[in-house]
Amino acid sequence: MLKYAIKRILLAIVTIFIISAITFFAMNAIPGGPFAKEKAPEPRIQAVLEERFNLDKPVGEQFFLYLRNLVQGDFGVSLKTGREISSTISSSFAISARLGGTAVLVALVFGLLFGSLAALRRGGWPDRMIIFFTTLFVAVPSFILATLLLLVFSFTLGWFKVWSITDPNYTLPVISLALYPMAYITRLTKSSMLDVLGQDYIRTARAKGISDQVVIAKHALRNALIPVVTYVGPLTAYILTGSLVVETVFTIGGLGTHFVTAINNRDYSMIMGTTIFLATLMVIMTLISDLLYKAIDPRISFD
Amino acid sequence: MSQTLLQVKDLHTIFPIESGEVRAVNGINFSLDRGKVLGIVGESGSGKSVTAYSILRILDNPGKISQGEILFEEEDIVRMPPGRIRQIRGDKISIIFQDPMTSLNPVFTVGNQLTEAIRLHTRRNRRQARERALEMLRLVGVNEPAKRLKQYPHQLSGGMRQRVMIAMAMACEPDILIADEPTTALDVTIQAQILELMLELKDKLGMSIIMITHDLGVIAEMCDEIIVMYAGRICERGTAEEIFYNPRHEYTKGLLRSIPKITVGHEKLTPIGGSPVDLLNMPSGCAFSARCDQAMKVCLTQQPEEIWVAKDHLASCWLNIRDGVRYEAGEGGGANG
Amino acid sequence: MSEYTPDTVPVKKPLSMQLDPARFEPATAEEKAQHDVMRESTTFFRDGMRRLFKNPLAVMSIVVLLLLLVTIFVAPMIVPYGYSEVIRVNGQRDRSLTNMRPFTYSVMEQEKLDAGEYVFPHIFGTDELGRDYFIRVIFGARVSLAVGFFASIIVLVIGLLYGSISGYVGGKTDIIMMRVVDVIYSLPDTLMVILLSVVLQQVLGDSLQGTALAALGNNMISMFIVFGLLYWVGMARLVRGQILSIKNNEYVLAARALGAGAGRIIRKHILPNCMSVIFISTALQIPSAIFTESFLSFIGLGVQAPMPSLGSLANMARGGMQIYPYKMLFPALGICLIVLSFNLLGDGLRDAFDPKLRR
Secondary structure (H helix, E strand, O other): OHHHHHHHHHHHHHHHHHHHHHHHHHHHOOOOOOOOHHHOOOHHHHHHHHHHOOOOOOHHHHHHHHHHHHHOOOOOEOOOOOOEHHHHHHHHHHHHHHHHHHHHHHHHHHHHHHHHHHHHOOOOHHHHHHHHHHHHHOOOOHHHHHHHHHHHHHHHOOOOOOOOOOOOOOHHHHHHHHHHHHHHHHHHHHHHHHHHHOOHHHHHHHHOOOOHHHHHHHHHHHHHHHHHHHHHHHHHHHHHHHHHHHHHHOOOOOHHHHHHHHHHHOOHHHHHHHHHHHHHHHHHHHHHHHHHHHHHOOOOOOO | OOOEEEEEEEEEEEEEEOOEEEEEEEEEEEEEEOOOEEEEEOOOOOOHHHHHHHHHOOOOOOOEEEEEEEEEOOEEHHHOOHHHHHHHEOOOEEEEOOOHHHHOOOOOOHHHHHHHHHHHHOOOOHHHHHHHHHHHHHHOOOOOHHHHHOOOHHHOOHHHHHHHHHHHHHOOOOOEEEEEOOOOOOOHHHHHHHHHHHHHHHHHHOOEEEEEEOOHHHHHHHOOEEEEEEOOEEEEEEOHHHHHHOOOOHHHHHHHHOOOOOOOOOOOOOOOOOOOOOOOOOOOOOOOHHHOOOOEHHHHHOOOOOEEEEOOEEEOOHHHHOOOEEEEOOOOOOOOO | OOOOOOOOOOEEEEOOOOOOHHHHOEOOHHHHHHHOOOOOOOOHHHHHHHHHHHOHHHHHHHHHHHHHHHHHHHHHHHOOOOOOOOOEEOOEEOHHHOOOOOOOOOHHHHHHHHOOOOOOOOOOOEOOOOOEHHHHHHHHHHHHHHHHHHHHHHHHHHHHHHHHHHHHHOHHHHHHHHHHHHHHHHOOHHHHHHHHHHHHHHHHOOOOOOOHHHHHOHHHHHHHHHHHHHHHHHHHHHHHHHHHHHHOOHHHHHHHHOOOOHHHHHHHHHHHHHHHHHHHHHHHHHHHHHHHHHHHHHHOOOOOOOOOOHHHHHHHHOOOOOOOHHHHHHHHHHHHHHHHHHHHHHHHHHHHHOHHHOO
């Protein structure tokens, strides 16, 4: 197991490296360079940029210096504002993490719950309702949902106030983010559970005289959980990218909003830094999900 | 203590689905005596496995027993409350299945699954249960039992897995062991070992066995009494000798005929013509009639009664009264009228 | 019953009256045939299609999609407004024409109506520049669907080729090819899409001006490029998996034992079995592509004005959402409807063609 973990960790590091490379060189492929002419940052910012990003050196060297800085937590400064990118990231990410983390929890807990319920009461009305709603929610993109919820519940009905840093209300944003993954996890759990319940070893367990509750809780669940665990990686990715829009719609001052603003403003250093940060996060979460998966399922050979 | 352990009376098991009812078992009667081996033979879809699952009431949804009685120790299993049947499962009546790879839970160790059954039915603590598990593994001939306890099913060979299944089934010393195609998924050499093991355990522990298989060779070796099933009904029943040397049902004859013989030279294979019965739309009369060369008009419309054809031999086939007479025991005739 | 009583002396009893001796004649072949109820056999494809059409949700989604397609094609022929056309009444700009509610008319248009002339109604109202919103939504749907469709085709073609080569050739080639896939697969796709869109937008710059592709806009092109670079890996893995599993299947072995050549094997055995899985995967790729396109448009990296897509329309409607909610509603509903229909269709296809679910 340890050997496998080390191997995966190394792979993750390589992936992050590749992503950084792609990001960096892609940015620099922009004609005229990302930090020059028409972006016309103010002269004082221009000076800082030149220094922090080592613009006087050849591109290859720039890259390695950039990497070195990254590892030390130095993301450089924003093109537009001159602010330290790392400080922008750390302050705004706390908010995003709260939003995203809650959404992940909600999606997992309710997804597992409803999925198991649907599998166990198959054909009954809970199952039917669950099928109906999950099919619906899987078709609604988070940004559509976000704007609709905002429109109906905040503007029209006034049940929820608009988010502000002093009075943060995460209910609607979390719902917008969590609904799709929750529906997905519900369906995944249900089909996985049904699959497991049809297996021979469940019959063996019953034949030994084990009560139905224990059969489900012990024998079935552990096996049914496996596909859900592998979904944790893509789940995080979805939440992170979804937060870009949801934060924008609900005007939440998280990292997502800053990212979108940077895109619209062509703030290239900010785009670079944020992309690498978010990508690293996703790679780490995928790594965790892979390791968890191997830990739960003893059948997989360790390579 | 009575000789008869189990009595199955007029058992009907169905699977209600959208398009109708699949009638898997249609009126089975048999009994099992202490210390005896009963063989149930038939092709896939004949209802033999469903019969076994009905006895323990572990039918897959939506299967259910629609009619009949299963008497075990004076109690009717069909009408037992769930708590009571759970006591019987694994303790008084055990079952082992065809494919030991899929029948063992892949995410739990062998030891975990063995001790689970033990602790469920006996008052042993964890250490005692482990002792018992080791004992059982030794009994069934698993080498390095202590090591095996910590291993996962996929780490063992097929033969060993089946031994583990047997150990699990025997751990509480049941009165009846039901073996559903226990050797079908194994190599021939392992097959012989497993069968030998089962007979050994039968003698040692005074157990009865219901052996379910489609393999006539296995049946011949082991069984005191044989039941031949087709389409959920019993075609013929008798001792091995009777069935093999004096088959009195066309299906049985067909089965025996279809075994290729090495001794005779250049023979064409003689299969049984036609296709298996659609259990969703059971025809009236004898279920085998459409495939039977000797079918008579009465076969198509009236289900045959069980007819004595010899001392230990009954057959459900109208051909046995072609000569105008019918042999009956003093009590009176067939069950499937 | 069924107790053997070996000590009982069998008693011969004469035939009871219930059994008619005449019935003991051999049965004829016809009598037996009538008796035998057999299932009719069909091909895999026909069986699947039959099951598909029995599924009400799948049928409904097919109907919806067909209706949508028809509308998209027919509407521009009926509605006299262009999607980028700022409407002029009698050649004049009309201030009151902007942001009209559905089925209302502007001041000048009302005058025209009063004068007895015909003014085609604005089914969805107008937008902030005075363009007919209905035709913009229709066009947006066209664009979104086209994007979804072409993106899926790109993914299918690249993925199919790559995966089948890798799967069939096997060996070292396969290993290397799959390593590449693994690397690409581990990249976070949406982030890369965003990044590459931003970059390509600048890189392509004006280089496409004057070509047929110019109408699409840089963003669209970059999106297709990104799809071509990144999104095919899922399909490649799928195809390879299918090929591998079938290649080693017994019936392929059997076919070879009977003397079939590689081409015949591929055609008759491998492809038909892959087909359904690949087809379903492609069908489900379309809504996913539309999702991505809408997402990008929402962020501002989608199609360029004046060309609408459902996602960009939704984005632009965000500003005035409180006052003109309908502007948000129509494109949003459009996206949901399309995605829902494709999802249901994909589900239906999967259920219909899954051999394990055979009755």
